[in-house]
Amino acid sequence: MTKLFNDPARFTEDMLVGFLDANARYVAGVPGGVVRARKTRPGKVAVVIGGGSGHYPAFCGTVGAGFADGAVVGNIFTSPSAEDAASVARAAHGDAGVLLTTGNYAGDVMNFTLAVDQLRGEGIDAEYFAVTDDVASAQRGEESKRRGIAGDFTVFKCASAAAEDGLDLPGVVRVANAANDATRTLGVAFDGCTMPGADHPLFAVPEGHMGLGLGIHGEPGVADHPMPSAHDLAVTLVDGVLADNPDAESRRIAVILNGLGCTKYEELFVVWGTVAELLKEAGYTIVEPEVGELVTSLDMAGCSLTIMWLDDELEEYWTAPADTPAYRKGVTPAADEGEVRTDAEADAASNARPAGELSDEDGRRCGGAVARAVAALADMLADAEDELGRIDAVAGDGDHGRGMVKGSGAASEAAERAVAEDAGQGSVLAAAGRAWAAKAGGTSGVLWGAMLSAIGARLGDTGRPDAEAVAAAMRDGYEALIQLGGASPGDKTMLDSMLPFVEELERRVRDGEQWQDAWRSAASVATDSALATAELRPKVGRARPLAERSIGTPDAGATSLAMCAHAVAESLVENAKGDG
Numbered sequence: 001m002t003k004l005f006n007d008p009a010r011f012t013e014d015m016l017v018g019f020l021d022a023n024a025r026y027v028a029g030v031p032g033g034v035v036r037a038r039k040t041r042p043g044k045v046a047v048v049i050g051g052g053s054g055h056y057p058a059f060c061g062t063v064g065a066g067f068a069d070g071a072v073v074g075n076i077f078t079s080p081s082a083e084d085a086a087s088v089a090r091a092a093h094g095d096a097g098v099l100l101t102t103g104n105y106a107g108d109v110m111n112f113t114l115a116v117d118q119l120r121g122e123g124i125d126a127e128y129f130a131v132t133d134d135v136a137s138a139q140r141g142e143e144s145k146r147r148g149i150a151g152d153f154t155v156f157k158c159a160s161a162a163a164e165d166g167l168d169l170p171g172v173v174r175v176a177n178a179a180n181d182a183t184r185t186l187g188v189a190f191d192g193c194t195m196p197g198a199d200h201p202l203f204a205v206p207e208g209h210m211g212l213g214l215g216i217h218g219e220p221g222v223a224d225h226p227m228p229s230a231h232d233l234a235v236t237l238v239d240g241v242l243a244d245n246p247d248a249e250s251r252r253i254a255v256i257l258n259g260l261g262c263t264k265y266e267e268l269f270v271v272w273g274t275v276a277e278l279l280k281e282a283g284y285t286i287v288e289p290e291v292g293e294l295v296t297s298l299d300m301a302g303c304s305l306t307i308m309w310l311d312d313e314l315e316e317y318w319t320a321p322a323d324t325p326a327y328r329k330g331v332t333p334a335a336d337e338g339e340v341r342t343d344a345e346a347d348a349a350s351n352a353r354p355a356g357e358l359s360d361e362d363g364r365r366c367g368g369a370v371a372r373a374v375a376a377l378a379d380m381l382a383d384a385e386d387e388l389g390r391i392d393a394v395a396g397d398g399d400h401g402r403g404m405v406k407g408s409g410a411a412s413e414a415a416e417r418a419v420a421e422d423a424g425q426g427s428v429l430a431a432a433g434r435a436w437a438a439k440a441g442g443t444s445g446v447l448w449g450a451m452l453s454a455i456g457a458r459l460g461d462t463g464r465p466d467a468e469a470v471a472a473a474m475r476d477g478y479e480a481l482i483q484l485g486g487a488s489p490g491d492k493t494m495l496d497s498m499l500p501f502v503e504e505l506e507r508r509v510r511d512g513e514q515w516q517d518a519w520r521s522a523a524s525v526a527t528d529s530a531l532a533t534a535e536l537r538p539k540v541g542r543a544r545p546l547a548e549r550s551i552g553t554p555d556a557g558a559t560s561l562a563m564c565a566h567a568v569a570e571s572l573v574e575n576a577k578g579d580g
Helices: 008-022 082-092 106-121 151-164 169-181 230-242 265-281 312-318 343-347 361-393 400-420 425-440 442-459 467-485 495-510 515-535 544-550 556-575
Strands: 027-030 033-036 046-053 070-076 098-103 126-131 183-191 209-212 223-226 252-259 290-292 301-309
Touching: 008 027, 008 033, 008 046, 008 070, 008 400, 027 082, 033 082, 046 082, 046 106, 046 151, 070 082, 070 400, 082 098, 082 106, 082 425, 098 106, 098 151, 098 169, 106 126, 106 442, 106 467, 126 151, 126 169, 151 169, 151 183, 151 252, 151 301, 151 312, 169 183, 169 312, 183 230, 230 265, 230 301, 252 265, 252 312, 265 290, 265 301, 361 400, 361 425, 361 556, 400 425, 400 442, 400 556, 425 442, 442 467, 442 556, 467 495, 467 515, 495 515, 495 556, 515 556
Parallel strands: 046 070, 046 098, 098 126, 252 290
Antiparallel strands: 027 033, 033 070, 183 209, 183 301, 209 223, 252 301
């Protein structure tokens, strides 16, 4: 169990304070994460890695010479926001472009892709790459659907070494792609991990069993198996990874036996003895293996086996030197080479947004009503955090409740600040959306941010929106989810309560109802629709590999959206005559 923390909600922020102080020789803090303490040299591509925290040494622990130039640091098991990713990339960038790379998780893909678009708009050459090494999360032929787990390390290492070697941005992307194509991972869990402040793990493995095919965000395995001996576990892992050989003819391989946070190094060495023997018997030469904790999952008990089939180029980059807070190999150039990054330069990485358009009196009154609705929504979610986390933990990582609380709380604070600046309803919603995405991170964070921004853009900052405008704004919010998330109704996501809500709202508005009354009725439809998702199988996101476990439990995102619709209804109906 994770025992040492102050405020669980600030665990990541408090962790970064200590990490940065202890490793000031290597890293400097910037908005959204960390970068090397010294500036990127001229002509070198910057490699920025990242994702949620809880995986140390990944990701911030591998920022340094020969490895990453920066790491974006999200909340535990939660994607950083697009703003944070762009901020770190902006700080790490020198003059030769930047590669942003993460594991293949929906929130990371959406946020880092948005960050790349933002950087390109600023004139920075940027690319994004997602790692897909987990053989348990999708079958052969569907590699693009696989998660990125401990294979993140081999891909990040090779891409970073290629950048250090002077390759241009297309060359670094090519190496990342080659390393990913050559990398396969299979993991097992003996027990779940516990979020800071929680009194129980995200999942439990039946006594005397292990979960095969785990994720690194607190997800359980896709199937339970009797607990084997160390020898038999080695056989399972080796056979499972070799069976997914990416048609590679090479007999030289890089291998990682990775601990997930609570498995002793001595235990890993016992397993490794058999792993090495089996691989050598299969005719492979193992090149500089790694046995230990490289990509963890808080205090999860378990391990994973990663193999990367090597060609001459990948072997050069796998064995290249590196010097970072948590990972060192060979001899790198002196740590005091390069220009030191100043505090002002680090702070300048943030890209503050200008204030919204000027509002009129009606817009300011509506902005106040919107802020009160967002505050009511945040209060409701704070009370529902544990329940939403419990639902999400059935087939996910259990962080949905915490993410929604952090996102809505930040959104409420931002909305209040916007109202204090006399913002209209559109700017209040846009400010709330940006804050939600920045603080919640993850898939739900970026989706809620995009939805609120789209709604605000339709409503504008002047005048008092009528029923047709409100219905059209909610339709725009739904379309933003479709365009950004890539999911469809029926995939067991928040869309499965959002679409019925929007359709019911539109129908009642067409029939002449006041929008406040129509909203309340539509919120009830959203609740019924969210409950009905219990019968659906997830087709996208982290829950997809655990689809069978998800049946019988409603989707957490659909549930929270319906709850939010009710909270907004109660707040806006109370204030309709005075402010809305």
